Amino acid sequence: MGQRIVRIANKLSANIIQELIHDDIVAIVIEGYYPAHLCDLLSHNILHSKEIDPYTHEVVEDKVLLQKYFGVDRIGIPFNSTYNITSPAEINNYYGEVNAQTERLRRYCEYYLSPIDKLRLELDELFVPGATVGHFENKKMLAGIVRISKAEKSYLSALEPHFDALPPKYAQLDAQLAANIYVKVPDIGGELEIWDIPALSPFTQAPDQWRAQLPAPIKIKPQLGDLVIFNCRKPHAICAFVGEERITTQMFMGYQLEKPLLLWN
Numbered sequence: 446m447g448q449r450i451v452r453i454a455n456k457l458s459a460n461i462i463q464e465l466i467h468d469d470i471v472a473i474v475i476e477g478y479y480p481a482h483l484c485d486l487l488s489h490n491i492l493h494s495k496e497i498d499p500y501t502h503e504v505v506e507d508k509v510l511l512q513k514y515f516g517v518d519r520i521g522i523p524f525n526s527t528y529n530i531t532s533p534a535e536i537n538n539y540y541g542e543v544n545a546q547t548e549r550l551r552r553y554c555e556y557y558l559s560p561i562d563k564l565r566l567e568l569d570e571l572f573v574p575g576a577t578v579g580h581f582e583n584k585k586m587l588a589g590i591v592r593i594s595k596a597e598k599s600y601l602s603a604l605e606p607h608f609d610a611l612p613p614k615y616a617q618l619d620a621q622l623a624a625n626i627y628v629k630v631p632d633i634g635g636e637l638e639i640w641d642i643p644a645l646s647p648f649t650q651a652p653d654q655w656r657a658q659l660p661a662p663i664k665i666k667p668q669l670g671d672l673v674i675f676n677c678r679k680p681h682a683i684c685a686f687v688g689e690e691r692i693t694t695q696m697f698m699g700y701q702l703e704k705p706l707l708l709w710n
């Protein structure tokens with residue numbers, strides 16, 4: 446099989462989303478999805494935020510679930526950070542903070558339509574049967590976090606691929622996609638690499654030296670304001686970069702046959 450395509454368009458459409466869900470294409474790039482002046486406004490407010498924390502990825506090593514830091518920081522609590530937590534009070538902290546975090550992203554956008562709100566609306570308008578914020582434990586999830594990387598730590602995300610897969614106890618998904626809107630991009634580097642192999646199941650243990658064992662990745666160099674959607678159960682990594690910060694607003698999209706897309710972080 447030759448390299449499959451990355452669908453580049455200037456508008457999201459129902460067909461494009463279906464193509465990605467059915468694995469007919471590797472990724473969607475909607476160029477200039479969010480206007481440059483709003484990217485600048487939002488990234489300025491993000492960089493002045495006092496609420497930036499490390500983003501960790503769940504990784505299985507020797508059958509143990511660990512949280513690993515790959516040099517990406519975040520504003521907003523991602524649900525995967527609760528996977529290792531057993532205390533209900535701490536898990537409830539995720540749900541308790543949802544509304545404040547949604548409100549904060551809107552505030553950082555100074556009440557212009559946020560990139561996440563734009564995407565949520567368009568997915569609901571375009572996709573039959575719609576798109577809605579997830580409710581895996583009968584409580585509404587957060588949909589939309591900010592991810593910030595700095596050049597000096599960017600090599601950490603480049604070393605080895607990772608993948609994101611919601612544990613099936615929350616929802617049995619037929620596909621899991623990640624949507625990123627790039628509100629600040631470095632000039633050199635920072636490409637998204639995606640390995641076009643079959644999507645992995647939750648809790649798959651990645652082999653040591655995974656990168657060396659995989660075929661050549663597909664590389665996407667996001668430009669300011671671009672929306673990129675891909676199947677995040679496929680291995681992916683972010684190339685090292687130089688220069689200013691790389692900032693995205695991100696959410697996951699869960700697909701189940703004939704059901705609305707479930708949106709969360």
Ligand SMILES: O=C(O)CCC(=O)C(=O)O
Pocket residue numbers: 592609623624625636637677681683693695
């Ligand atoms: O920042 C990116 O380009 C990709 C982010 C990522 O790893 C994800 O959305 O799962």
